[in-house]
Amino acid sequence: MKRVIFALVILLQLNFAKAQTKWLIKDSVLRFPSNFGSWIQRNIGTYNPFNEKIGTKVSSFQLKSVGDFNEDGFNDLCLEMDLNVFRWNGVTNIDKFRDSSSDYYRGIFINQKNGTFLLDTNYIIHGRGRPWEGHFGDFNGDGLIDYYSACIGYESNPLYRDTLYYRYPRYDNSPSHVFINNGKTFDKVDLDTVNMLNFNSDVIDINNDGKDEIIAINSAKFFLYEYDNKTKVFNSRLSNINDIISKKYGNNIKFINFKERPNNSILLTLSYNTPGSDKWMIDILKVNLIDSTVTSINSFYHPFYTFPDGTIQYAEIADKKGILKFEDINNDQKDELIFIGAITFKTALPTFQSNQRMGINIIENNQLNTSKFWNIDTTEIGFRVGGYIIDLDNDKKSEIISEEWILDSAKKYFNYYYSLDSGIYKRKYIQTVNKIIPQNIYNKYQVWADNFSQTNNSSSQVIIYNPDNLLTNYMYYTINCNDIIVKPIFSSSKYSFCSGDSLKLTVSNVNKGDTLKWFYGTKSDLSNVTSKTFNDSTKLFVTRTDSLGCVISSDTVSLVKFAIPSAPVLSRDTANNIVANINGITWYKDGTPITDTTQKIKPTTGGSYTAKTTQNGCVSALSSPYYYLVTDIINLSADEYIKLAPNPFINQLNFDFVVKGYQMLNIEVFNVATGSKVASQPNLNAGSKINLGQLTVGTYIIRVTSNDNKIVQQFKVLKM
Secondary structure (H helix, E strand, C coil), X not given: CHHHHHHHHHHHHHHHHCCCEEEEEEECCEECCCCHHHHHHHHCCCCCCCCCCCCCCCECXXXXXXXCCCCCCECEEXXXXXXXXXXXXXXXXXXXXXXXXXXXXXXXXXXXXXXXXEECHHHCXXXXXXXXXXXXXXXXXCCCCEEEEEEEECCCCHHHCCCCCCCCCCCXXXXXXXXXXXXXXEEEEEEECCCCCEEEEEEECCCCCCCCEEEEEECXXXXXXXXXXXXXXXXXECCHHHHHHHHHHCCCEEEEEEEEECCCEEEEEEEEECCCCCCEEEEEEEEECCCCCEEEEEEEECXXXXXXXXXXXXXXXCCCCCCEEEECCCCCCCCEEEEECCEECCCCCCCXXXXXXXXXXXXXXXXXXXXXXXXXXXXXXXXXXXXXEECCCCCCCCEEEECEEECCCCCCCCXXXXXXXXXXXXXXXXXXXXXXXXXXXXXXXXXEEECCCECXXXXXXXXXXXXXXXXXXXXXXXXXXXXXXXXXCECCCCCEEECCCCEEEEECCCCCCCEEEXXXXXXXXXXXXXXXXXXXCEEEEEEEECCCCCEEECCCEEEEEECXXXXXXXXXXXXXXXXXXXXXXXXXXXXXXXXXXXXXXXXXXXXXXXXXEEECCEECCCCCCEEECCCCXXXXXXXXXXXXXXXXXXXXXXXXXXXXXXXXXXXXXXXXXXXXXXXXXXXXXXXXXXXXXXXXXXXXXXXXXXXXXXXXXXXXXXXX
């Protein structure tokens, strides 16, 4: 059981090591200058349809784009602002005689590099018509960023066309404009006054000449516009592409969209039906923007759904950029086609929304295979106006997020996206750690997913705003916990201790709001303590959870409790060294430490020698004392001596001497404690061995004499 528990603890630690993504919210990322109200009154009008101060409520719609307007390496934002509500259109107002009933304003919000974007009132785009697409680009090559704004309609009601002002050949579909940056504001230039019923477009520098071109899909036709610096007009190019498309498909095209691809080509996604067949098809066409060749890449049936009464409804291809993506979602080394498209059901859901719903369609190996990757939800309404296929958490796999977050009557649709989970797109709700977004009166927010930070940053964020008041806006963004949280560090790098002791560990880098959990052996301590004391061997790690909910684990450390080593045993070798039976020695003479630390020493002075050993940081008890005497040799002259060895001795002494005129000497042994003679041996020759094994342990005086008493010397020896 203990092994199982420990395995679970280790698995827990491994899970903490994985990348963690957390959602945060930033308030009011779209900001307006303090004098915005007075700017509205000076430039638009003083009529105020709201009960709030002018400038504190600005409604908005679905029109938005991203680009580096001031070329500082950070993305700026462009959003539609419904400011025409401040102009009074009563009969006394001369503005009622304008050529279009629709005015539009688009504001450019400059990236402040702190997560916010400030409206630049010098560059507010003002046009007429029903705007839709729009993109940043340098169309005249002067190094200043311009803005392209397409309309999907101008004025279809003759009652609002005043011939004095109306000057365009078509009342319904024209014109679209480019707003040329002159360094102070914009100069408006007509893009197309005939053909521009534009739902999807893009900007790209096709020939790398520093001038951007505009690609647009208008009424199932392909257009490419290029600015002529001499004539100051936009000319249409590559018209033969439409000839190729028209020759093949005639009037059978139902939907058309495209996605930019590398190498100056785009992929057209074209839906059509064949005369005599009730099945719609989708063709993927590669259009080369340099030589205008068109190549068929794929062809497959258009997604459709059968109603209970047997009728068939085809999924529409949404008319916005960003709703198509080719991506290998099942890791088979082949791209699937993901596209967002609504389907119109016969009955509306019980909400204020229309009967348009559904959203995700997936083509695999040229066949519709949505049900393999998404459990089809016929109540899905978030994709009614479009969505985004984009990597929200920087894991190299796209998430799918709708363009509206709607709170229905059951309160179950708000703030979600679809993410791959075990090969299936599953709905996941954004659980933020720092705020909950309040609902507005319409229970709906506009959703905008893109890269809103640096232009070369692959991570994306989500901006939501109240369409009734753009000033109420928020940014959802993710953080990778591994980028911001530091693993716990212990204040000590020593993880061993001795039997009878304990070890106190402290996490030294604790921040305010952190929560610590200790895991050791088969146990844990979840009480959020910064220090803990241990008195047994174990393996442990600590997890830190910061104020954002990010979790990280410390390194796993092994605590080891070592036993106290035995006291050293001291002896004397034949070279008169005191030798310990183990290393790691600290020597003492008469109870005082000395500098010698080797396993054997040769004292130069007599005394009581003891030692301790240190093993794994643990210190033994003191050894038994060893009394060492260095008076075991007496030099009578340069070449005369008397010697007794060893000293101390156990049972036997070696007696040696060189004394001129004497061949034998006598010894007498006296007990120092009692003063009594305990042994004697007369007439000993040089090299004699004296056996004193009968003596008890203690200190003795050995007296050496000659028979004529001319030689009298004595030694102090220790019997072990």
